[in-house]
Every structure is written in structure tokens, then in C-alpha cells.
Amino acid sequence: MSGKVENYLIGMDCGTTNIKAIILGEDGTIVAEDSRLSKFMCLGPNMQEQDANEWWENSVKIFRSLSQQAGKEIMEKVRGISISSHTVSMLPLDENREPIYNALTYQDGRSSKELQYIIDTIGYDKYVNIIGGQPAVSFLPNKILWFKNNEPELFKKTCYYAQASSYINMKLTGVLVTDMDQAARTQCLDANTMKWSDEIGKVIGVDFDKVMPPIRNIDDIIGTVTKEVAEETGLIEGIPVVAGCSDAMASMYATGISRLGDVGESSGTSSLVFVGSKEQSAPDVPVVTKPCAIEGMPWIFDAPITTTGATLKWYIDFLAREEAKVVEETGENIFDVLNRMALYSKPGSNGLFFWPYLLGERAPLWNDHAKGMFIGLGMNTDRADMIRSVFEGTAFALRHVIETVRKSGGQADRLRICGGGAKSRTWCMIKASVLNMPVYVLDDKCGDVPVGDALIVGHKVGVFKDLGKAVEDIVKVKEVIEPNPEWVKVYDKLYPFFVDMYAHLDSDLKKLKTVADELKKDN
Known part of the structure; x- marks a missing residue:
């Protein structure tokens, strides 16, 4: 891209350890960035909580910082905002959509007894078929049941359960929704119908259709920045805000996946692996598909490898x-x-x-x-x-x-790798030959989750009409490493x-x- 930049986008990720955001120009230049640390509260064994009010307070500080760094002229050219977050969390909101308890994050493991109760009541095979994956304490049904059993008065006052990005979006726009990506990860959704599961809801004693926010596609425009928020943050009133997604999904976009055959690996302490598919997988396979908004790639497998x-x-x-x-x-x-x-x-x-x-x-x-x-x-x-x-x-x-x-x-035909693991050429050479596919080593800035957020909203609002072209322009490839034929034979x-x-x-x-x-x- 060349010439004067007329369009900018804001991508934000509410991660487990910090919240960070960028302003990305249509030419791929990051003109402003900021982050704030997030605090964990460990109130007992296997307990991990975060304060949703702090999420918003940090978001306000970050938006102010971005506005100050960028200046009025650039802020007036911001065409959209997309926010991702860690998932799955249980954040209960009252009738005024105010938090009435800290968010139990995905690391919180206090509800193992409740998970076993759900499995025993429904039956393991049937439960797996409903949720389309492997049951684990990280997910939402057991956390809600724990909340019901241990905080009955607060449970009665709860009108909604939200994810972190949904809460921040609601503060920005006044509209509370959940995105399809995170809805599919809660294990409250029936993977066969892609609607909230009545059967799981009955077992834990909630009506999901009432307490779960409406589901929207990740790139649906859910509202715009309100006048009050604009005054508080330095954002411009009326900027469109999309539903957003999990940090895993945004990370996938940041790897530059744009067509079937691309494999993305976000390689850090652990790895997230992304592979596209034309068809939805069966619910009982080891890795299952989730809905994907990339054109020509309706489904995506995303697989976490714990210790790379x-x-x-x-x-x-x-x-x-x-x-x-x-x-x-x-x-x-x-x-x-x-x-x-x-x-x-x-x-x-x-x-x-x-x-x-x-x-x-x-x-x-x-x-x-x-x-x-x-x-x-x-x-x-x-x-x-x-x-x-x-x-x-x-x-x-x-x-x-x-x-x-x-x-x-x-x-899976070619691997696009970003993150700390991409810095090891030896490792990338070995992966190319073990997989027998070329490895595209991405620039250090690529794979940063807010870049993926910016790509999502940029495609939606027409800044990046051709997502594949935008990926080529913005997600830079440093080197392509081909398999070594002799190594391939050994592996x-x-x-x-x-x-x-x-x-x-x-x-x-x-x-x-x-x-x-x-x-x-x-x-």
C-alpha cells in the first residue's frame, strides 16, 4: 500500500495477564499501542478470579493512551473496533448488567465435583455428543452449578452470564451479546444445533435462552461507541464495534491464515494450532471444529499443545x-x-x-x-x-x-508460525521436515493478538476488502523454510x-x- 493512510482500526485483547491494544493503519503500520497488567485473585485452592471492573478501568486507560498517542486526526479515521478475550469465564451480571461476583476464569478448577455430577446425570457419551468436545473443569456449565450451590442468593439475582470481551463491548456500546466463537467454547451450546442446550440447562437449573446474551457472528457490528464512553476514553462517538472473539481465534487471524490448506501455529510457552475445514467435524473426535468467519473456511480446528x-x-x-x-x-x-x-x-x-x-x-x-x-x-x-x-x-x-x-x-498443506518458537530456525527446519510441508516464518510483530482483532474488523468495515491481500500486506513472512528430503525420510x-x-x-x-x-x- 502507498499514499496517505485514510483508515485505521483498533484491536484489543483482554488476556489473562494483561490487556493490550493497538491502532493499526491500513498500510500495516502500528501507530499506537498500550497495555495494562491484569490482577488475579487466588482465594483458595484451584481458585482463579478476576475483577470485571478492573477490565473496564484498564480498557479506559488504554483507549485514552491510544487517543493521546495517535492524535485527533488519526482518531477521526478509526473505522472500527474489535475486542478478543481469554475464555471461558463465568461473569454473573445483575438486572442492571453490573457484576455481582468476580469472574471465574478458565484456570479456575473449583467446580470438579459439579462437572462430575453433570457427566453422571447426562451420561459421558451423551454429554460429549452435546458439547462436541471433551468435558473439562475449565468450561461454563460446572462453574454456573458451583455458583448456584455455593452462592445461592447471588445466583438468584443473576440475569446474565458474560465473557470478558462481551462485558467490555457492552460498556462501549450499551449492547450485551456473545460472539459465536466463545459461545461454542462454553460447552453450554449444543454442537449439533448450534443453539443453547436445553438438556444441560435443565441439569444445572438455568434457562440458557434467558441468561446467555444473544449470539452474534464474530464480525457482526453490534453497536457503536456511545457519547458517554467517547467523553471518557477519547474515542470518537459512533465508531462501529464488532462482536469479537476469543484470543485463540484472534491469534489465528494474526498468523495470516486466509485460505484452506493454511496451518497456523502460535508458538510460545504452549502452542495453538489452527487448521481450516470445509465441513463440521463429528462431535466425538479428539479435536473438533468451531465456526470460522474467514471466507471459504466455514470451520476451523483449533488445538492447544500444552508444553512446547x-x-x-x-x-x-x-x-x-x-x-x-x-x-x-x-x-x-x-x-x-x-x-x-x-x-x-x-x-x-x-x-x-x-x-x-x-x-x-x-x-x-x-x-x-x-x-x-x-x-x-x-x-x-x-x-x-x-x-x-x-x-x-x-x-x-x-x-x-x-x-x-x-x-x-x-x-493442511503449509505451516505459518509466529511467536517465540518462530525465532528458532533450527526448530522451524525440523518442523518443516517432520511435517513435510513448507514453514512460513512470520515477522516478530505478527501473531500479536490485537493484530488479528484489527484484521477481523478491518475486513468487516471494508478497509480490507480482500482479506487474503491484507494478510499478504500486513502479516509479513520473513522466510520460507522447505523440507529437507533426507530428513523427511528419517522422520x-x-x-x-x-x-x-x-x-x-x-x-x-x-x-x-x-x-x-x-x-x-x-x-
Whole structure:
């Protein structure tokens, strides 16, 4: 794009640790950005809460900062706002749409008994068929039931349950809705009808049609910035606001996925993997589809891998003493040392496998008993083999997700990777060959969730008429890494062992967790 910039967009993400936002020009330039830390309240074991009033207070401060940085001329050219947030949260609102309890975030695990009650009452298989996924304490039905059982008076006063972005949108526009993306993640929605589940509602004692805000597509314009909010924030009255989405969905947009065949990986401490599909998946497969607003891609698989970058940090913290000495002597970055040493080992790490299940695993295993493991250690195993096996193990875990999704209808031809993991060229080379597909390494700014938010609203209001072209212009590719044919041959022979050896150990690992938990109690 060239010439004078006439259109700007605001993207905001209410994450678990901070709220951040940008003003993005149609040429891809970020002209203003700001963030504020979010506080967690841990009031007891497995309890994680946040104050919705703080969400709004921080949002106001951020909007003011953006307005001051950008100036009046740019603010008058802001064409739309899109907000994403962490999900799933339980935020109860009264008849005046004011919070009457702190939001229980997705990390809150206090409602495990309630979850088991719901499963036992409905039946596991039937419940999975309704929600279209694996039951977990992170989701909404059990949290609402906990609220009913433990705060009955406040429960009676509750008129609505909102997500973080829905609440901020409501403060901006006066309109309370929920977006289809987050509605599909609550496990209150019937995946077969895409309507609120009457059966789950009856079990927990709520009428979802009354207490859940109306569902809108993520790019539906739900309202505009009100006069009062404009005066409070420095925003211009009348700016359109779209329904928004989860931070996972916005992150997908920020990876630049624009057509079937694109695979996105937002690679950080953990990884989020996105694969498009023409068809909705069955509800009982390991990774299920969710609705997607990208043209030509009605459904998206999104799969979280629990510990990818975290495995490297674990290795550095506990096993990288020799590499740390090199860093002390040379001043070299520890990750550069690991990247170089991994290449001293040949593909296959001299027969050494690593499974990166240090905190159990989400997709595609969905269990908390899986364990991190080295298998194949021998007297000739050296440090380079161990380092490379960590890179290879996380790449095999990524392939496991992609192969699982392909069986359910996902199309995966090329990987677009952003985040901290994209900075390791060694890791990207290994992924290209493990997956046998080109890896598009994105610019450091890409993958920042607010960029994805800005792309969503920009496409809706016509600033980015061609989303694919906008992605090419804004989401920059630093390098394309092609598979190494010789490496591909090795990894194709080894990958089945990665899947099969874990499968053979799964039942023993489950028993081991039970015994280990008992031993902890005894001690």
C-alpha cells in the first residue's frame, strides 16, 4: 500500500495477564499501542478470579493512551473496533448488567465435583455428543452449578452470564451479546444445533435462552461507541464495534491464515494450532471444529499443545548447565547455543525420543496423566542428541495434532508460525521436515493478538476488502523454510514410534499417576 493512510482500526485483547491494544493503519503500520497488567485473585485452592471492573478501568486507560498517542486526526479515521478475550469465564451480571461476583476464569478448577455430577446425570457419551468436545473443569456449565450451590442468593439475582470481551463491548456500546466463537467454547451450546442446550440447562437449573446474551457472528457490528464512553476514553462517538472473539481465534487471524490448506501455529510457552475445514467435524473426535468467519473456511480446528516452548525452558532450567557455561563465557544467547548444538546431532537424535508431556497433554490426548519422557538413551547419547530430541519431540507432537485433524476433514498443506518458537530456525527446519510441508516464518510483530482483532474488523468495515491481500500486506513472512528430503525420510520412519510407544504406555501412566498422587498424600 502507498499514499496517505485514510483508515485505521483498533484491536484489543483482554488476556489473562494483561490487556493490550493497538491502532493499526491500513498500510500495516502500528501507530499506537498500550497495555495494562491484569490482577488475579487466588482465594483458595484451584481458585482463579478476576475483577470485571478492573477490565473496564484498564480498557479506559488504554483507549485514552491510544487517543493521546495517535492524535485527533488519526482518531477521526478509526473505522472500527474489535475486542478478543481469554475464555471461558463465568461473569454473573445483575438486572442492571453490573457484576455481582468476580469472574471465574478458565484456570479456575473449583467446580470438579459439579462437572462430575453433570457427566453422571447426562451420561459421558451423551454429554460429549452435546458439547462436541471433551468435558473439562475449565468450561461454563460446572462453574454456573458451583455458583448456584455455593452462592445461592447471588445466583438468584443473576440475569446474565458474560465473557470478558462481551462485558467490555457492552460498556462501549450499551449492547450485551456473545460472539459465536466463545459461545461454542462454553460447552453450554449444543454442537449439533448450534443453539443453547436445553438438556444441560435443565441439569444445572438455568434457562440458557434467558441468561446467555444473544449470539452474534464474530464480525457482526453490534453497536457503536456511545457519547458517554467517547467523553471518557477519547474515542470518537459512533465508531462501529464488532462482536469479537476469543484470543485463540484472534491469534489465528494474526498468523495470516486466509485460505484452506493454511496451518497456523502460535508458538510460545504452549502452542495453538489452527487448521481450516470445509465441513463440521463429528462431535466425538479428539479435536473438533468451531465456526470460522474467514471466507471459504466455514470451520476451523483449533488445538492447544500444552508444553512446547515450556519444554525448552524446562531443559534450560534443569539440564543445560554446560550450555549455561558457554553463555557465561561468550555472552551468547542460550537459545542460540541450543539451536547450534541441536544441529550437531543427526535427524532422529541417534535413536532418542522425547515426549513433551510435562503437564499432561491437551490435543489430541486430552489427559493429565501423560508424562514427559526420554526413551532411547544409551551410552553413546550426548547432549546434542538430547537437545535435538526435545526439538523433534515437540515437532512430532505437532504432527500428531495435524494428522489427527486431517482424519477429521482438516486441510493442511503449509505451516505459518509466529511467536517465540518462530525465532528458532533450527526448530522451524525440523518442523518443516517432520511435517513435510513448507514453514512460513512470520515477522516478530505478527501473531500479536490485537493484530488479528484489527484484521477481523478491518475486513468487516471494508478497509480490507480482500482479506487474503491484507494478510499478504500486513502479516509479513520473513522466510520460507522447505523440507529437507533426507530428513523427511528419517522422520517418516520414526514418527509411528512416537505415536505407538506412547499408546502402549498410556494405561500404565494412568495407573502411575494414581499411585503417585496417593504417595504425595501419604507424605
